[in-house]
Amino acid sequence: xxxxxxxxxxxxxxxxxxxxxxxxxxxxxxxxxxxxxxxxxxxxxxxxxxxxxxxxxxxxxxxxxxxxxxxxxxxxxxxxxxxxxxxxxxxxxxxxxxxxxxxxxxxxxxxxxxxxxxxxxxxxxxxxxxxxxxxxxxxxxxxxxxxxxxxxxxxxxxxxxxxxxxxxxxxxxxxxxxxxxxxxxxxxx
Amino acid sequence: xxxxxxxxxxxxxxxxxxxxxxxxxxxxxxxxxxxxxxxxxxxxxxxxxxxxxxxxxxxxxxxxxxxxxxxxxx
Numbered sequence: 502x503x504x505x506x507x508x509x510x511x512x513x514x515x516x517x518x519x520x521x522x523x524x525x526x527x528x529x530x531x532x533x534x535x536x537x538x539x540x541x542x543x544x545x546x547x548x549x550x551x552x553x554x555x556x557x558x559x560x561x562x563x564x565x566x567x568x569x570x571x572x573x574x575x576x577x578x579x580x581x582x583x584x585x586x587x588x589x590x591x592x593x594x595x596x597x598x599x600x601x602x603x604x605x606x607x608x609x610x611x612x613x614x615x616x617x618x619x620x621x622x623x624x625x626x627x628x629x630x631x632x633x634x635x636x637x638x639x640x641x642x643x644x645x646x647x648x649x650x651x652x653x654x655x656x657x658x659x660x661x662x663x664x665x666x667x668x669x670x671x672x673x674x675x676x677x678x679x680x681x682x683x684x685x686x687x688x689x690x
Numbered sequence: 691x692x693x694x695x696x697x698x699x700x701x702x703x704x705x706x707x708x709x710x711x712x713x714x715x716x717x718x719x720x721x722x723x724x725x726x727x728x729x730x731x732x733x734x735x736x737x738x739x740x741x742x743x744x745x746x747x748x749x750x751x752x753x754x755x756x757x758x759x760x761x762x763x764x
Contacts (some may be wrong), residue, residue, distance in 0.1 A: 508746075509718060509746050509748075510718055512726070512730070512734055512738075512746065512748065514746075516724070516726055516730055516748075517702070517706070517717070517721050519730065520694065520702050520724060520727075521702070523693075523694070524694065526700065527693070584750060636749065657730065661752055
């Protein structure tokens with residue numbers, strides 16, 4: 502075996518991994534999975550057309566919980582990131598609950614640091630949690646080896662989170678009695 | 691992406707079985723019977739050199755078809 506040399510052994514393995522991947526990609530199950538991802542992407546896109554923050558958050562939370570069940574068991578190294586995501590959803594839901602009742606939110610807003618603002622509203626726990634999650638989704642999108650349909654789903658999920666943040670800021674403005682910015686100076690999220 | 695023939699797919703399977711059984715020598719021998727992907731052959735030439743690739747014993751037929759007969763010399 503030594504005579505064969507590490508370079509030859511490495512080339513054989515890289516060729517083998519590549520060929521195996523090609524073979525798997527051509528199986529009926531793989532093609533069906535790809536079609537399934539396409540359908541999932543379209544559904545997330547449809548959800549992204551709603552202005553329903555609880556639905557936007559719930560759909561993302563469900564996707565993350567499914568990933569934790571599926572990948573967390575196989576690979577413990579991804580568990581901490583997925584657990585952090587789950588904790589972020591708890592913060593988002595709690596903030597959302599407060600922001601939907603103006604009196605509650607006004608009271609809560611007195612506890613936020615006046616310098617921590619985003620788009621003229623308090624950069625509260627919701628902002629921190631959703632920003633973390635948007636970054637998390639972005640990091641996953643740049644992972645090597647991810648399929649195009651999977652990347653499309655992640656991109657749409659990220660767009661949905663940006664929309665949820667935009668809608669939440671509207672809720673904050675409403676709760677605090679603030680004017681929406683003039684048209685043309687819209688949110689840069 | 692070139693598709694493997696049924697025979698080549700069988701050789702790949704045998705190679706996988708050999709590797710799984712810890713018989714790497716047999717795995718490498720079998721992998722050499724499957725044409726190296728042209729892109730991988732090109733990269734290997736770039737990194738390890740044409741001489742290495744010629745002496746390695748891998749099947750370079752697909753690369754030759756893709757890049758022409760003299761691709762290793764150029």
